[in-house]
Structures are given as C-alpha cells and as structure tokens.
Amino acid sequence: MLAEIIAVGSELLTPFRQDTNSLYLTGQLNQLGVEVGFKTVVGDRREHLVEAARIALGRADLAIFMGGLGPTEDDLTREAVAAALGRELKRDPDLVAQLYARFASRRMKMPENNVRQAEVIAGAAVLDNPKGTAPGQWLELDQEGAKKIVILLPGPPWELTATFEEQCLPRLRQAVPPQFLATRVLKVAMAPESTLDARIAPIYKQHAAVETTILAGAGEVQIHLHAQAESQEAAQKAVDKLAEALEDELDELVFSRGGESLEQIVAYYLEMRGATIAVAESCTGGLLGERLTSISGASRYFLGGAIVYTNDLKSALLEVPPLLIAEKGAVSREVAIAMAEGIRKQCKSTLGVGITGIAGPTGGSEEKPVGLVYHALADGRKTEVIERRYPGDRERVRWFASQQALDMVRRKLI
Amino acid sequence: MLAEIIAVGSELLTPFRQDTNSLYLTGQLNQLGVEVGFKTVVGDRREHLVEAARIALGRADLAIFMGGLGPTEDDLTREAVAAALGRELKRDPDLVAQLYARFASRRMKMPENNVRQAEVIAGAAVLDNPKGTAPGQWLELDQEGAKKIVILLPGPPWELTATFEEQCLPRLRQAVPPQFLATRVLKVAMAPESTLDARIAPIYKQHAAVETTILAGAGEVQIHLHAQAESQEAAQKAVDKLAEALEDELDELVFSRGGESLEQIVAYYLEMRGATIAVAESCTGGLLGERLTSISGASRYFLGGAIVYTNDLKSALLEVPPLLIAEKGAVSREVAIAMAEGIRKQCKSTLGVGITGIAGPTGGSEEKPVGLVYHALADGRKTEVIERRYPGDRERVRWFASQQALDMVRRKLI
Secondary structure: OEEEEEEEOHHHHOOOOOOOHHHHHHHHHHHOOOEEEEEEEEOOOHHHHHHHHHHHHHHOOEEEEEOOOOOOOOOOHHHHHHHHHOOOEEEOHHHHHHHHHHHHHOOOOOOHHHHHHHEEEOOOEEEOOOOOOOOEEEEEEEEOOEEEEEEEEOOOHHHHHHHHHHHHHHHHHHHOOOOOEEEEEEEEEOOOHHHHHHHHHHHHOOOOOOEEEEEEEOOEEEEEEEEEOOOHHHHHHHHHHHHHHHHHHHHHHEEEOOOOOHHHHHHHHHHHOOOOEEEEEOOOOOHHHHHHOOOOOHHHOEEEEEEEOOHHHHHHHHOOOHHHHHHHOOOOHHHHHHHHHHHHHHHOOOEEEEEEEOOOOOOOOOOOOOOEEEEEEEOOOOEEEEEEEOOOOHHHHHHHHHHHHHHHHHHHHO | OEEEEEEEOHHHHOOOOOOOHHHHHHHHHHHOOOEEEEEEEEOOOHHHHHHHHHHHHHHOOEEEEEOOOOOOOOOOHHHHHHHHHOOOEEEOHHHHHHHHHHHHHOOOOOOHHHHHHHEEEOOOEEEOOOOOOOOEEEEEEEEOOEEEEEEEEOOOHHHHHHHHHHHHHHHHHHHOOOOEEEEEEEEEEOOOHHHHHHHHHHHHOOOOOEEEEEEEEOOEEEEEEEEEEOOHHHHHHHHHHHHHHHHHHHHHHEEEOOOOOHHHHHHHHHHHHOOOEEEEEOOOOOHHHHHHOOOOOHHHOEEEEEEEOOHHHHHHHHOOOHHHHHHHOOOOHHHHHHHHHHHHHHHOOOEEEEEEEOOOOOOOOOOOOOOEEEEEEEOOOOEEEEEEEOOOOHHHHHHHHHHHHHHHHHHHHO
C-alpha cells in the first residue's frame, strides 16, 4: 500500500515554516507496513489544492491531508477534496451543536465562521479531534475496483497526533493487510556519533536482516533497528538479538532500550530508588527543572530548584560563600559543588544538582570560554563534578548542559 | 512566476530525514519575486519520478529538482526529467573528460558508473558544481508560448547552495522580470485565532493588494503581510498601511511588529525601563526562567527564580505563610500573589512573577481542574493576578502559563 501525505498551508511554502507532521505520520504508517511514496506541500489556493488532491487520489492508495480544517476562509481542504472527488460538502448538525457547546462551556460566543468546521464530505466519517475544534474526516472509496482511503487531519501537531492515534490507527489496522514488523530504539547520551558508529558498525553489519539507522541529535544518538519477517516472533527475535549484542558492547552508555526520553528514564530511576532531587541552575536558567518536571507525576521526586543568575542569590538561596565566588569565580568547579550541596540542603532532597557555565554568545574570556560548563551532583556523601566545553550556540550549550546533568543523575542511580 | 521544488530521494520519505534545502531555495526565490506554489518529495523510483516531473512541468513556470544527480543506479533525476520532456539524454564529452581529470588529479581510478554524471538533457546548459562531481543543469523551454525554466541541482546542501548562487542566480535575474516585494509580521499573544480573525478580517479585506496569512501556534497568532508592487516604496507602503490599520484595531494586543519573539520583546522592555525581574514557578517547573534566560544578555534584567514544587519550599524560599497554603490551597489566587511578592523581595527585583497551577494530566479535582493556573505579577505597589483554565496536555498548559506570564510582564511595561 502506497501513501501520499499532503501538507496544506501557504505558511509551509515560506522560508520560515516546515511541515514536520509528515515525519510522525511516516513513522506510524511504516509500522503498519504502509510505505510513503510522495509528500506534497500546497498552499491555501483553491485551484492548487483541488489539483493536488486529484493527483494524490490518482497515484496513491492512501491520501492523508494535513491542515486547512480551521474556521477561516483560508481553510479550504474540506471543499477542495470534496471537489476533487466530485462529492458534496454537507453541514453536520451534530458537529454544529458540539461546536456551540464547546464555546458555551468556556462562556464564549462562537464566531459565525466557526460552523465551517462542521462541513463534512458526503460519505465521510467524522474523526473526533480530542484536542481542538476542527474534526478530521475518513473516507473509503472504490475507484474502478481499487480501494482507496482518504484522511483529513487537523494541522496543529498535538491535534494531529491525538486524532490520528485515537481515530485513524484502529481504522487503518482494519483496512491494511497485516505485516510483521518489529522495531527497537536504543539511545545513548553524550557520545559522538562517529566514535559510536565505529564501535557498533562491525556488529550491526553481521545482522543483515535488520535495518539499522543511526541518528544523531543534540547530546543524543539514536540507534533505530527495524526488521520484517514471516512472523511477528521472527521479526521481534531478529531485532532483539541485535539490540542485545549492541547493549553488550555499549553497556551503561545506553540509557534507553525502548525509546524512552532521558527525562523519563531519570524519573523512572528516581521513583524506583525512592529518591528525591533538587536543582540549582545558573546558565541553564530553569531548563533542567523544566525537563525534570515535564514528566507527569514529577512531584513524587522533584522537590524544587533555584535559578541563581546573580552572585548574591547564589549566597542567599544556596549558602554559597561570597568569598568562594570572589576567589574562584561564579563559573568554577567549586561553585558548582557548593550550589549542588546548597540546594540539596535547602530542599532536603536525596540528590542535589548544580550547573554553572557560560552559555554565550557573550561573556566568555580566554580562561573561561563560551561553552564552558561545570555540572555537580551531591548525594550527601561525596559530590562529583564534570567539566565540559560545549560547541554551538546558546541554545545548544544550555541543552548539552542539561543533558549531561540528567545523564550524571542516571549513572548515579543505575 | 510560480515555482515548484522537487526533492528527490527515498531517504526523504522515511521518518528520520527531511528536506531542508527547500527552505533555503524558497528564501532565495522569494527575494527574486518568485513564489513557491508546490513542494514535492519523491523517491528513487523511475516511474514516480517521471510522473512527478510531468506534473511539475505542467503546473509550474519554474521547476527545480534537487538530488538524484549522483553516479549510482538510484540517481535517476536526469533520465526522468528527460523522459518527462520527451528529450534525449546525451553524454557530454567535455564533462566526461573533466570527470576523468578530477579523479586522476586525486590519483584515483574513476568507477565506470561515474560517467552517468556526464549525461545532459538535450538543449540543457551544464551548471558547474563548485563543491562536488555532479553538475547541475539548466533548461529553458517554450511550451506552447509559455516560457518555462527547469533546473537540476545536486542534493547535498553545500553543493546545492554553491551551485545555485554561482550558476542559477545570475541566470534567474536575467530570466525573471524584476519584482518589488515587502513583508511584515505582527504577533499577538493569548488571543484565540477565530476571535482575532473576526476582528481583523474586515480590515485586511479592504487591503486587497496585501496578501494576509494568519498562523496560529500555542498561545500566539502571527499575522503575515506580503505585498508586491511596481516599486519597492509602493510595496513597503502597502504593507505598512495595513500593518498600521491592524495595530490601531488590536492596539496593545500586538506584542511584536517586526517578527520578534515574546521573550525578545519582554527583554527589550525590561532593558528599556531599567527594570529587573525574578520568577517563582510551581507548575511551569522552570519554563518561565528558561524562556527569560534564552535571550543572550539576560543577566542584565533577570536576577533569578525559585522552582517550588513543595509547600515547605514555598514557605522556606518565598515566605508564603504555611497557614495561607493550608487555608486556600497551593493552587490559589492568594498563593500566586504571595509567591510573586516573595520572590520579588528575596531577589530585590523590580518585578516578581508567581505561577501556580495544575499542569495535569493527573492532580485535578472538580473544584480545581487540570489546566487551572494562577499568574501573579508584583511590582511593589499592587500585585495583579490572572486566573485561566487552559486546554490541552501538560506541555501545552505549561507553555500557555509561561506565555500568559510573559504577556502580563509586557503589558505592565508598555
């Protein structure tokens, strides 16, 4: 089965915005054994959209349209797909009522143009959008004996993923012939891609039945394993065998064996050990706290933190001795240690983290250049500290620093 | 003049890789006054490629193909475009000689399949590739009186940009009639897209010469204005006139007039007023601090913050009375106010922000549901507080809360 993904929106034809939903959808479709043959981006012009819809319906078995389902006059996907199919658009009275109710529940009056969102292509099923007002649509066609599926999804990523997972996946599993695929993702933090690849290439090359893809991002390398076989068990076994061999080689470098994020893994270990954590951040400005609390239920292990941009505050909140700062500098091994120990004491937590560094692009010196960061981890007995010099811009330096700190916590707890 | 950009390569149809060249090319083309009407991604299959080329040549005046010019059997762009045009591919003897010479100069024997790179579509000019072995191609057509341009470019970004800038830009400047374009971006925080559009649609509809695009993200709506005219002054004037009318209507709702982010605008006002800020965060867990410190030079106005996940810490760091928390609850108007005032006092800052709420997905109750957030802003005289109930998941609730808090700070300072 061949799919085409059509992203709708003039903003996606500017130098500023890019469709990213299609990467998510491609991953989901591949897992069902559906291959993506084409991706198209088209703007909010009726004639362009109708033409793009006609082309997709001609060359693909599954056409997924993303975006253009909102209430404004620019939102033309419904009528363009209907026109390409030669079908009518009908206003769905249930949807109209739902829209009014939704606004009423927030004590808002619904703008009249919003009823456009209740227009449904004749013969289409409505896909409830759990995160927004624009519902999706699902249509099965029989074009001269060839079965085709047309899906309309809302463009905002959180709405698209929720609608796809709740409404489309169950339907697609019915409609697509079953395939036996298995995938695994191993993740490694803070290791260079080329070094890592040199270590593992001799291993994965011996497992030709498994497709191995290595993806490097900021402070993280992902090893994607993918196999297809004559049964689910055989596919899973092929993938697991290679995963095991890679884990043997990389050992504790691997932080995730099932695709979990570093935050999730740290949360898991903190809970498992019954440990709590508190953070003292200078250059990361709250990023480490933000990442630790991005996990639901974080209050079970995260107690709090201090963002200390000034020296006064480092002393007031964390009891870092002013003399130490004066002697060693705010960006120093010693101050990182004092911050970690100070926040641990202040919050009465099992672990305390301190981060101080120079995120840049300004503020560096020859002795303490941009990208220099100290990360300290206190546990009440000994406090370890790691010094790193990160490449890249302010955003990357801050991200690397938070990544390194999380990985220190993980290694402490395993 | 309408362009289509076609990215060729099966790797661009996986969940892991994305075409980014098209953003660069779109920027370059827009500056020449050429609009991109379509973007297509197609894999390395002959029949798909020929079909995609036929479609592009039918609907666009300028078709740019990227990738598929290498020496391997997967590299099919040359022959597919030739087939779509009904033209021959000819081996260019000069190019063959250059390829041999290039390999010889590195004392390497050229693999036989490399001569594929010397195949040129009949009638095309060869575009020298300053960074690699695969040359591009340029072809001007007269299709039933309509002038069309076809460009083949190498896929690797450094080869594509070098070939485009050295070889294509001069040719395009000759081929494209000179255009005068102007753009402006207005941004609005924390207003629903449909309400906003209902307010401004009557205005921008009166300015038909300006193309208006409305983009809504989390807690932010962007209004993109774009005009084309017979002179640069006329284009700029058209855009500025509509921007002014929209600003009159929306007044202080507009936070950015030149595309700046909300963080940048808040940083700008804080610096301009010589004011400093400190934050006390509960449900946002450091996100507000992270956003305020994402701007280089943040230490000039950002003093610090407290991330207070526990009640004890709210009292210890911010002097929130334990009795107040017991009486009103940690998520309450009163505690938000006490947090804002407490962090302001602790950090001796001009402004203090307090955020407390329920980010979810767990922890909500009937009285205090998920998404309920209190935002307080203290300035030493009076403390204002805003109660909101946000829709969406944990990530969105936290983002909205930080966005609302930043907007409160902005409104205080304007």
